[in-house]
Amino acid sequence: MGSQVYVNGxxxxxxxxxxxxxxxxxxxxxxxxxxxVLTVLTVAVSxxxxxxxxxxxxxxxxxxxxxxxxxxxxxxxDDDRFNVFVFVGTLLFVAIFFxxxxxxxxxxxxxxxxQKTFEYWNDEAAAGNALKVGxxxxxxxxxxxxxxxxxxxxxxxxxxxxxxxxxxxxxxxxxxxxxxxxxxxxxxxxxxxxxxxxxxxxxxxxxNHEAPGGH
Amino acid sequence: xxxxxxxxxxxxxxxYIRAKKGIMSWLVTVDHKRLGLMYLASxxxxxxxxxxxxxxxxxxxxxxxxxxxxxxxxxxxxxxxGAIMVFLFIIPSVPAAMxxxxxxxxxxxxxxxxxxxxxxxxxxxxxAAIMFISTLVMGSIDTGWTFYTPYSTATxxxxxxxxxxxxxxxxxxxxxxxxxVVTVHRMRAPGQTWDRxxxxxxxxxxxxxxxxxxxxxxxITVLLLGLERIxxxxxxxxxxxxxPVLFQHFFWFYSHPAVYIMILPGFGIISExxxxxxxxxxxxxxxxxxxxxxxxxxxxxxxGHHMFVSGQSELAxxxxxxxxxxxxxxxxxxxxxxxxxLYKGSISxxxxxxxxxxxxxxxxxxxxxxxxxxxxxxxxxLHDTYFVVAHFxxxxxxxxxxxxxxxxxxxxxxxxxxxxxxxxxxxxxxxVFVGFNGTFLTQFFLGHQGMPRRYYAYLSEYQFLHxxxxxxxxxxxxxxxxxxxxxxxxxxxxxxxTGNYWNATSLEWHTQSPPIEHNFHDTPHVTGSPxxxxxxxxxxxxx
Amino acid sequence: MSTTSHGSGQHEEYPPxxxxxxxxxxxxxxxxxxxxxxxxxxxxxxxxxxxxxxFIIRYFYPDMMLSAHEFLQKEAGALNTVVLLISSYTxxxxxxxxxxxxxxxxxxxxxxxxxxxxxxxxxxxxEYSAKIEHGMLPGRFYEAHYHGYELVGLPHIFFAVYFTxxxxxxxxxxxxxxxxxxxxxxxxxxxxxxxxxxAVENTGLYWHLVDLIWIFLFPLLYxxx
Numbered sequence: 001m002g003s004q005v006y007v008n009g010x011x012x013x014x015x016x017x018x019x020x021x022x023x024x025x026x027x028x029x030x031x032x033x034x035x036x037v038l039t040v041l042t043v044a045v046s047x048x049x050x051x052x053x054x055x056x057x058x059x060x061x062x063x064x065x066x067x068x069x070x071x072x073x074x075x076x077x078d079d080d081r082f083n084v085f086v087f088v089g090t091l092l093f094v095a096i097f098f099x100x101x102x103x104x105x106x107x108x109x110x111x112x113x114x115q116k117t118f119e120y121w122n123d124e125a126a127a128g129n130a131l132k133v134g135x136x137x138x139x140x141x142x143x144x145x146x147x148x149x150x151x152x153x154x155x156x157x158x159x160x161x162x163x164x165x166x167x168x169x170x171x172x173x174x175x176x177x178x179x180x181x182x183x184x185x186x187x188x189x190x191x192x193x194x195x196x197x198x199x200x201x202x203x204x205x206x207x208n209h210e211a212p213g214g215h
Numbered sequence: 216x217x218x219x220x221x222x223x224x225x226x227x228x229x230x231y232i233r234a235k236k237g238i239m240s241w242l243v244t245v246d247h248k249r250l251g252l253m254y255l256a257s258x259x260x261x262x263x264x265x266x267x268x269x270x271x272x273x274x275x276x277x278x279x280x281x282x283x284x285x286x287x288x289x290x291x292x293x294x295x296x297g298a299i300m301v302f303l304f305i306i307p308s309v310p311a312a313m314x315x316x317x318x319x320x321x322x323x324x325x326x327x328x329x330x331x332x333x334x335x336x337x338x339x340x341x342x343a344a345i346m347f348i349s350t351l352v353m354g355s356i357d358t359g360w361t362f363y364t365p366y367s368t369a370t371x372x373x374x375x376x377x378x379x380x381x382x383x384x385x386x387x388x389x390x391x392x393x394x395x396v397v398t399v400h401r402m403r404a405p406g407q408t409w410d411r412x413x414x415x416x417x418x419x420x421x422x423x424x425x426x427x428x429x430x431x432x433x434x435i436t437v438l439l440l441g442l443e444r445i446x447x448x449x450x451x452x453x454x455x456x457x458x459p460v461l462f463q464h465f466f467w468f469y470s471h472p473a474v475y476i477m478i479l480p481g482f483g484i485i486s487e488x489x490x491x492x493x494x495x496x497x498x499x500x501x502x503x504x505x506x507x508x509x510x511x512x513x514x515x516x517x518x519g520h521h522m523f524v525s526g527q528s529e530l531a532x533x534x535x536x537x538x539x540x541x542x543x544x545x546x547x548x549x550x551x552x553x554x555x556x557l558y559k560g561s562i563s564x565x566x567x568x569x570x571x572x573x574x575x576x577x578x579x580x581x582x583x584x585x586x587x588x589x590x591x592x593x594x595x596x597l598h599d600t601y602f603v604v605a606h607f608x609x610x611x612x613x614x615x616x617x618x619x620x621x622x623x624x625x626x627x628x629x630x631x632x633x634x635x636x637x638x639x640x641x642x643x644x645x646x647v648f649v650g651f652n653g654t655f656l657t658q659f660f661l662g663h664q665g666m667p668r669r670y671y672a673y674l675s676e677y678q679f680l681h682x683x684x685x686x687x688x689x690x691x692x693x694x695x696x697x698x699x700x701x702x703x704x705x706x707x708x709x710x711x712x713t714g715n716y717w718n719a720t721s722l723e724w725h726t727q728s729p730p731i732e733h734n735f736h737d738t739p740h741v742t743g744s745p746x747x748x749x750x751x752x753x754x755x756x757x758x
Numbered sequence: 759m760s761t762t763s764h765g766s767g768q769h770e771e772y773p774p775x776x777x778x779x780x781x782x783x784x785x786x787x788x789x790x791x792x793x794x795x796x797x798x799x800x801x802x803x804x805x806x807x808x809x810x811x812x813f814i815i816r817y818f819y820p821d822m823m824l825s826a827h828e829f830l831q832k833e834a835g836a837l838n839t840v841v842l843l844i845s846s847y848t849x850x851x852x853x854x855x856x857x858x859x860x861x862x863x864x865x866x867x868x869x870x871x872x873x874x875x876x877x878x879x880x881x882x883x884x885e886y887s888a889k890i891e892h893g894m895l896p897g898r899f900y901e902a903h904y905h906g907y908e909l910v911g912l913p914h915i916f917f918a919v920y921f922t923x924x925x926x927x928x929x930x931x932x933x934x935x936x937x938x939x940x941x942x943x944x945x946x947x948x949x950x951x952x953x954x955x956x957a958v959e960n961t962g963l964y965w966h967l968v969d970l971i972w973i974f975l976f977p978l979l980y981x982x983x
Contacts, residue, residue, distance in 0.1 A: 002967075022854060022857045022858060023854065025851070027856070028847060028850050028851060028854070029847075031847075032843065032844070032846075033848040034839065035843045035846075035847075036843060039836065039839050039840060039843065042976075042977055042981060043832070043836050043981065046977070046980075046981035046982070046983065047823050047831075049983065053983050054982055054983050055604055058981060058982050059974075059977070061977070062973050062974050062976075062977055065973045066974070068971055068972070069846060069966050069969060070818070070966075070970070072850070073846055073847070073849070073850040073962070073966045073969075074962075074963055074966045074967075075959075079791075080788065080791070080792070082400070082792065083791065083792060083795045086792070086795045086796060086799055087795060087799070089799075090428070090798075090799040090802050090803060091802070093428050093515060093791075093803065093964075094802065094806040095466050095804060096516065097432065097515075097803075097806060097810065098810055098813070099518075099808070099809075100464075100518075100519065100531070100535075101461070101464045101465075101468075101814075102810075102813070102814070103530075103531060103811060104460075104464065104519065104527050104528050104530075104531035105458075105461070105528075105531075105814060105817070105818075107250075107528035107530040108526075108528040109530055115451050116820035117457070117459070117460070118458060118819070119818075119976055120453075121456050121819075121911070121912060122818070122911075123820070125911055127911075131456075131911065131912055133900060133912060133913065133914055134895070134897065134898060134899065134900025134901055134902075134903070134913075134914035135453065135893075135898060135899060135900055135901040135904070137447060137454070137898050141901075142901075145901055145904040146904065148904075149765055149904045149905070167580075176809050182275070197834070200761035213436040247883075277834070288893075324779065324780035325778065326778075326779040328779075328789045328793065329789075329793060330777075330779065332793075355784060389797075389800050391795075393793050393797055393800070394793070396792075397789050397792050397793045398794055398797065400789075400792060401785060401788055401789040401792065402779075402789070425797050427799060427800055428800075428803060429803075430800065431800040431801070431802075431803035431804035431807075432803055432804070432806070432807050434804050435804045435805070435806075435807030435808060438926075439807070439808075439811065439922070442896075442918070442922060446895075446897035446898060446899060446918060447856040447896075447898035447899075447914075447918075448896055448897040448914075448915065448918030448919070448922065449897055449912060449914055449915040449916065449918055450811050450815065450918065450919070455897065455912070455915070456914075456915050457818075457899070457915070461811075461814065465807060465810075473783075494760070516926040684857075689869035728769045733778075733779075
């Protein structure tokens with residue numbers, strides 16, 4: 001009985017069998033080829049404007065690639081069924097996590113201000129109000145940056161990113177940067193940053209949108 | 216059958232405690248039994264620490280005004296009480312401490328599947344504990360154990376450290392969970408099919424599955440919260456464009472299943488205690504076993520019931536409320552089966568049995584009041600009151616801790632080789648029962664009358680109930696201290712435990728007490744159910 | 759429960775790489791592999807939180823995501839995708855070499871994998887430095903609007919998501935490089951052959967998972983419009 005293995009309480013005749021499968025080299029090469037082709041495909045598709053379809057298409061291609069990696073590189077195709085079960089089961093729980101959370105976020109009809117978190121900022125932007133971005137939440141740092149870049153911006157940072165800006169995104173509606181009048185800097189205008197009325201967003205923000213204590 | 220064949224053909228082997236000597240032999244041990252004991256010592260230490268904090272809280276609440284704690288201090292103390300109890304005591308208590316010790320023994324295996332990983336898990340847990348304790352000197356935390364945003368992104372103190380401590384503790388929990396799932400799948404003794412597993416193993420298995428599936432989401436949640444505090448990433452913080460309710464989704468996707476990480480192992484212990492001490496085959500073996508798995512799965516579908524008044528959508532609230540009731544079904548199956556097990560059993564009133572019976576009472580109250588809170592409309596009224604506090608203490612203390620103490624008595628001789636004093640045990644159980652119900656039964660009434668939780672002061676109309684509750688907590692503390700004293704006393708002066716002092720049948724009783732280093736002299740072969748008590752089979756109910 | 763005891767003569771042919779508490783290599787390898795799959799499950803669930811955060815941000819701030827993602831270098835992302843796919847292939851070949859007891863091929867393929875991982879990290883380094891230079895930093899550190907970049911909405915969230923996702927993925931690549939190095943050292947000692955290769959296989963599984971996550975990260979962050 002020395003070499004017997006008991007899986008699930010039952011004797012297994014040939015315990016080595018369930019993980020000993022050597023696939024031919026050619027198969028690996030083919031899978032790699034398929035993965036590279038799919039990569040080219042997904043990049044190519046990203047240049048064609050598919051509109052609302054672009055996310056599902058990209059996810060579909062990624063899912064096919066992932067399945068290839070799982071089935072062949074990770075040997076799930078010939079593996080113990082239970083490992084497949086673990087993997088698929090995991091995806092099921094990911095699906096539960098995603099679907100319930102997204103369901104709630106989608107179903108919120110903002111009965112009160114607390115529920116408006118995301119809409120609040122979109123409404124602000126749509127109303128043409130300046131949004132407080134990034135470093136503007138740290139007044140001291142923002143002031144220092146403002147001083148450093150007072151001579152106008154674009155200083156040497158054109159480079160490869162310059163053209164991205166010209167692609168017609170961000171046509172200026174919401175770019176006013178939460179500006180610094182509240183912090184006592186009168187030079188906001190000189191910088192050419194959005195000059196939305198100072199402090200307006202603070203004034204409008206419902207109390208719950210302001211984390212207490214400042215940062 | 217109750218007796219293992221004599222070991223006459225074996226040379227006497229030292230037990231696992233005496234097998235190796237020196238402090239290093241403990242620090243680098245990969246023996247699951249020694250690791251179980253090390254976990255046990257750690258979690259009991261944290262139980263003591265958090266228990267002292269609880270008594271301090273209750274004592275502050277003896278009078279309506281401020282006694283010896285300011286509001287700020289009170290916030291810090293209840294946060295620390297909750298966080299230590301949850302992350303450093305209850306979650307590792309039964310799975311990591313007793314599970315480690317018992318699982319391989321019950322499976323007839325020499326060790327868990329990955330002994331070194333087990334040791335690593337213990338040290339990861341220790342690091343988490345040290346990180347947590349270090350928050351005390353870094354300014355403490357005052358967020359509550361749930362770390363709700365946006366307060367947790369804005370408050371000062373050591374919240375970042377605490378959050379990363381939870382992250383590390385989660386790792387330990389994951390490693391233990393992976394280890395146990397694999398152990399149950401691959402390390403069972405010959406003949407031990409799924410329907411011959413002790414129910415404790417089923418419970419630990421279901422727990423381990425939850426640990427594996429839920430804890431990673433906690434890890435990413437607290438990681439994001441830590442990053443939110445350091446970088447202000449703007450996912451949870453509304454001031455930066457995030458959604459604080461999203462944090463609650465992330466948090467409760469872990470923490471609701473975590474409630475079952477805490478209670479399922481308790482269920483497992485109770486299944487063992489009630490059968491062994493009533494000498495009766497468990498009623499509805501399959502139902503109890505599968506209901507553990509059902510609870511594990513359903514527990515992932517109900518997290519939104521913590522968020523009924525948090526700003527989640529009304530529709531989601533309705534759906535989560537409906538699904539919440541589904542949990543009651545497998546849980547009720549268990550309770551009914553336990554009661555049916557006792558029916559016409561030959562009950563011996565040992566200390567483990569007292570705790571088993573206490574569990575049936577307190578857990579049932581805890582479970583049923585959960586249905587009140589799961590009802591959307593009633594929860595709007597009861598949310599964030601003492602009713603909630605009472606409910607989860609009935610489940611966590613009245614359920615898990617009571618089962619844990621009962622199990623500790625049941626397997627004390629197996630673990631340590633010494634027997635505790637039965638009379639002392641009965642006195643302790645009585646004190647715990649009176650103290651516990653005195654503390655928390657009153658809180659249902661307080662909550663129903665509108666006393667909100669987490670306040671250091673209150674209106675004088677609540678004083679009477681608060682004082683009963685505080686006095687109850689002192690009795691509870693006395694009971695637990697008494698228990699600690701006589702258990703420690705037994706280590707030096709207790710009677711020697713025999714190999715099978717309860718005449719029980721599962722595999723851990725087929726080796727000596729305490730077991731030898733490799734658990735069994737010979738690999739046991741299993742041919743029947745772990746609950747076939749011979750005297751019942753023959754003649755009905757004689758003891 | 760009835761039990762019967764059998765003689766304990768099962769240790770006759772105990773290979774040195776078989777741990778004491780297992781009976782056979784098959785049991786040991788099966789346990790190790792199941793353990794690895796469970797660990798991968800935890801990894802998937804952990805990353806799923808980040809993906810969910812991404813989808814939510816994208817759902818609520820579509821214009822911001824579109825404008826901000828244009829500042830990522832598609833070419834660098836594509837190059838890294840190809841590099842990681844090739845490394846996945848060489849890793850699979852390494853496992854195959856171990857299965858067939860071909861130690862020289864095993865070592866060679868491990869080195870190729872390490873090289874690809876190294877290239878990945880170097881490309882990542884250049885990408886990160888470009889972002890940092892232009893002030894496109896996560897959250898409260900975001901200052902690109904002082905460098906002359908006008909992005910729609912709240913771009914600091916996009917860069918926070920970008921740095922968190924790629925950063926956590928990068929940490930996994932670094933850990934993977936460490937493990938592969940360790941496996942390489944063990945392979946040089948001649949530890950692996952057709953009877954004992956589970957460590958190589960598990961390393962491979964981990965490495966493929968790192969690839970798998972990148973397969974989703976790449977289109978989501980760099981491509982989707």
